[in-house]
Amino acid sequence: MATNRVLAGNRSTGGYGLYVSKANSNVLTCDRKELLFDSSQKRGGEVYAGGSQSSIGGTSSQSFLSTGTKDNLGYIPLVIWTEDKRGEFAEVDGDDEIYRERQDFIETTTSTIAPKTLGIQISPSYTADSGIDNRDSGESCTNIKFMVLKIPCAYGYMTSANFDT
Amino acid sequence: MANRVLIGNRATGGYGLYVSRLTSDVLTCASDKLLFSTNHGETGSNFVTGGHFQAVPVSGGTGTNAPVTSQTTTIAASGTGTPSYQDIASTQIMLWGSSPALTGAGEGSNVNQTYTYSSLGSTSATLTNNGNASRTIRSVTFNLLSTSALF
Numbered sequence: 007m008a009t010n011r012v013l014a015g016n017r018s019t020g021g022y023g024l025y026v027s028k029a030n031s032n033v034l035t036c037d038r039k040e041l042l043f044d045s046s047q048k049r050g051g052e053v054y055a056g057g058s059q060s061s062i063g064g065t066s067s068q069s070f071l072s073t074g075t076k077d078n079l080g081y082i083p084l085v086i087w088t089e090d091k092r093g094e095f096a097e098v099d100g101d102d103e104i105y106r107e108r109q110d111f112i113e114t115t116t117s118t119i120a121p122k123t124l125g126i127q128i129s130p131s132y133t134a135d136s137g138i139d140n141r142d143s144g145e146s147c148t149n150i151k152f153m154v155l156k157i158p159c160a161y162g163y164m165t166s167a168n169f170d171t
Numbered sequence: 172m173a174n175r176v177l178i179g180n181r182a183t184g185g186y187g188l189y190v191s192r193l194t195s196d197v198l199t200c201a202s203d204k205l206l207f208s209t210n211h212g213e214t215g216s217n218f219v220t221g222g223h224f225q226a227v228p229v230s231g232g233t234g235t236n237a238p239v240t241s242q243t244t245t246i247a248a249s250g251t252g253t254p255s256y257q258d259i260a261s262t263q264i265m266l267w268g269s270s271p272a273l274t275g276a277g278e279g280s281n282v283n284q285t286y287t288y289s290s291l292g293s294t295s296a297t298l299t300n301n302g303n304a305s306r307t308i309r310s311v312t313f314n315l316l317s318t319s320a321l322f
Contacts, residue, residue: 022172022175023176024176029238042225043190045176045190045191045207047206050206051223052205052208052224053224053316057320057321058263058265059320068321077201077203086224086267086313087265088288090287092285092286093284093302094282094284096275098279103279152265171193171195
């Protein structure tokens with residue numbers, strides 16, 4: 007028998023709103039974890055912006071509000087991304103060794119994303135041209151794909167004002 | 172009680188489906204107060220929609236076959252693999268991979284365990300193991316939603 011999958015109305019758990027359940031789950035009675043969309047939650051995974059860039063150059067950033075009339079959300083949002091620097095790396099350079107759980111660091115602001123390096127591993131024999139950049143490519147990235155979600159994700163923005171109202 | 176769901180013509184955004192967050196009026200609230208919106212404000216290409224952030228199946232999802240949302244690909248050092256996915260994703264996808272913990276770190280030699288996705292096609296992509304050891308990558312596929320470089 008077909009299962010109720012979509013509800014626009016008053017749900018016993020959640021109240022008035024729009025609800026969509028996963029396959030084989032009754033939207034009227036299922037646990038919230040079985041809902042694909044639940045308007046009673048404070049925040050959801052709506053994609054607000056995103057895109058695909060072949061590269062972002064060193065010291066450059068990419069605005070994700072650059073198209074049309076997209077508003078600044080007023081906080082630094084959660085950005086999900088992938089690029090050519092996925093994975094781990096351990097590298098030796100003379101007396102230095104540095105382990106990086108991720109090479110693909112980015113910096114996000116309320117309107118931009120930018121590839122970043124966290125600096126250079128400094129050894130006791132440090133000279134200006136020694137050490138290891140965590141990206142191994144300055145502050146550039148290639149083949150980046152990203153999505154900006156309407157979820158605050160930065161110190162100072164993960165507040166009740168941003169989550170509860 | 173605030174208006175929470177609108178199927179129709181919104182003053183900002185035009186025709187579409189809109190759902191506001193708790194206590195916000197879906198008719199008039201700011202962008203951040205919308206939990207779901209079919210308009211994303213792109214000039215000249217309204218209604219491309221941002222949609223919901225969710226994984227698309229890599230297989231199954233038809234008839235009585237449940238959708239499978241992740242897969243593993245084992246690739247030899249410096250080799251390539253071919254993770255596949257449903258054509259629902261077209262070529263505008265974001266492949267998200269994870270791999271087991273790195274081995275050999277801290278032993279005085281370079282250990283590269285990075286990997287790269289390329290040649291995104293309608294049903295599969297190329298996954299390159301840049302490292303010096305066989306690697307098993309688990310991939311999930313997300314739809315990028317739009318053909319625009321930035322959407």
